[in-house]
Amino acid sequence: MLVVTVLLLSVTVVPDISGFVALAADRIELADQVAAAKWGTGQPIDDPPREEQVLASVAERSVRLGIDPASATAVFRDQIEASKLVQRALFRRWHADPGSRPTHRPDLLTEVRPRLDRITEDMLEALKAAERARALPSCERKLTWAAFRVSARRDLDRPHRAGLHRALGSFCGAQLVSW
Numbered sequence: 001m002l003v004v005t006v007l008l009l010s011v012t013v014v015p016d017i018s019g020f021v022a023l024a025a026d027r028i029e030l031a032d033q034v035a036a037a038k039w040g041t042g043q044p045i046d047d048p049p050r051e052e053q054v055l056a057s058v059a060e061r062s063v064r065l066g067i068d069p070a071s072a073t074a075v076f077r078d079q080i081e082a083s084k085l086v087q088r089a090l091f092r093r094w095h096a097d098p099g100s101r102p103t104h105r106p107d108l109l110t111e112v113r114p115r116l117d118r119i120t121e122d123m124l125e126a127l128k129a130a131e132r133a134r135a136l137p138s139c140e141r142k143l144t145w146a147a148f149r150v151s152a153r154r155d156l157d158r159p160h161r162a163g164l165h166r167a168l169g170s171f172c173g174a175q176l177v178s179w
């Protein structure tokens with residue numbers, strides 16, 4: 001019975017929703033590289049001018065793609081807050097446990113932000129593809145299931161699961177059920 005239920009649930013996961021969730025998880029995992037780039041440099045986790053730049057570019061691209069810029073901007077505010085949540089958790093971990101600290105410092109400007117920018121482009125395409133699914137009453141259930149599956153498949157730890165949860169907060173325009 002459980003197997004049948006799981007199979008049925010997996011076929012009802014709209015690919016557009018799971019595609020977006022996979023990209024949100026990619027962004028969450030990339031927060032490790034963002035944090036490693038900043039760790040030990042004195043550069044703060046919060047960078048308000050960069051946030052404004054990301055959101056302005058999202059608004060502009062949304063108009064070009066024909067998706068609602070206000071809704072897309074809200075979704076990306078969530079991505080940024082989620083990234084900061086994970087970065088703060090990692091900084092706390094690295095402070096407490098020197099053995100867990102990163103051994104390599106990637107370059108934020110030339111390595112990490114270009115990767116974030118590529119994910120942003122893909123996420124906007126995924127948002128467009130998911131436009132209809134986002135408006136359906138089934139959105140939250142499918143989103144929750146897709147998030148649960150990606151967390152399990154990638155074996156995300158607590159801070160990254162919390163980050164993913166935060167990242168999906170306004171995808172359906174309502175609160176996501178905890179999993």
Ligand SMILES: O=C(O)C(=O)C[C@]1(C(=O)O)C=C[C@@H](O)C=C1
Nearest residue numbers: 034045046047048050051080083
């Ligand atoms: O680019 C950075 O410095 C990041 O930390 C990433 C990011 C984002 O998620 O886009 C998150 C927090 C900062 O305030 C700015 C941007």
